[in-house]
Amino acid sequence: MKINRKISSFLITTILFLSILGFVIADTEFFPDFTGEGHGGCHGPITESASGYISLTSNSGSSVNPSETFTITIQILSFSEAQGRNIEVGFPSGSPGRGDNKDFSFNTTQQPINIDSSGNSVTLDFQVTAPATELTYTLHSDAIRRVGGGPSYFAHGDFIVTVEVPNNPPQFNNIVESRDPLEFGQQETFQVDVTDSETSVDTVFIELEGINYTMSNIVGDTFEYNWTPST
CATH class of the missing domain: 2.60.40.10 (Immunoglobulins)
Structure with missing residues (x-):
């Protein structure tokens, strides 16, 4: 009976030691x-x-x-x-x-x-x-x-x-204005090349006297708008 108790005590001590050792290794494995x-x-x-x-x-x-x-x-x-x-x-x-x-x-x-x-x-x-x-x-x-x-x-x-995907704004180049100064009743043509590094450009607006107008794509990246002032 005493031998069995000693064996049981040894096994319990061993299990506790291994459990503590395992915890220490797991707890300190930083990298x-x-x-x-x-x-x-x-x-x-x-x-x-x-x-x-x-x-x-x-x-x-x-x-x-x-x-x-x-x-x-x-x-x-x-x-x-x-x-x-x-x-x-x-x-x-x-x-x-x-x-x-x-x-x-x-x-x-x-x-x-x-x-x-x-x-x-x-x-x-x-x-x-x-x-x-x-x-x-x-x-x-x-x-x-x-x-x-x-x-x-x-x-x-x-x-x-x-x-992130870069958000680059469109680029405007070769801006042309046909008449300056413009006389009353005369038509003026605005032309511009518009490019975008991320996608194709299909719609371009021009603001004249506080109103946005849609420019026409005449060829490639070139857009144009013909305007006759009303006042």
Whole structure:
């Protein structure tokens, strides 16, 4: 009976230990698809840098076209905990990933970079392809100083980008007015070339004396309206 109680107690203790260990691993798996320095993956406790952060800029600004490939340039700054080390930086994009990274495609999600004695890095470029869906997204970048058996730190930065089809206004060129000044009772002809980078133009209005008139498409992108003032 005493042996059975000891076995039962041992089994319960083992189960509790494994359950706690599993919880700790699950709770501290911050970067599931990211490899830290000297470690096969970023499991275990990891602390945010007290001063370090990542600066992110884009060659396309804060707005890109659907499915457009653009460049994100990152630089790590003030990461004092990683001074003089070669660390990893990038965009964790697995499941669940970080921010909206999983919605984008990257030429690589992770690259090594050296941190100088001031906690800063050189700039590093990532080629990024936007999703097709028009929305505002947050790209999240992490830099990890990870040493097996030692303290681990990370710095991060976000970049907000809007994926949208550009709304460029029509262009008006070669505006021609046949008579100026115009005498009473004489007819005047207005002519203009109208183009739109996104679609074809089929209707053009001209406002004369506070009234809109429809111009006629005479050839190609050229529209014309003949007008005789009434007053």
